[in-house]
Amino acid sequence: MNNSIRKFLVEEDGITALEYGILACIVAAALVAVFLPQLKTLYGTLMTQLTTAVTSAASAS
Secondary structure, eight states: OHHHHHHHHHOOHHHHHHHHHHHHHHHHHHHHHHHHHHHHHHHHHHHHHHHHHHHHHHHHO
16 A cells, blocks of 8 residues: 555656646736736627627517
8 A cells, every 4th residue: 555655656647737737827827917908898898799789689579
């Protein structure tokens, strides 16, 4: 049992995937931080247009 636990702790295959995951999170956070005002405008415009489309479709039927 101790031998298999030691072998598991020495195993490094999952570390690379974890590092790439952390790097992807850092890049995503940096992009959001840089483009936050533009993202707010984009999603605000999108939601306004979707709300208008749903409202007009509901009133037409």
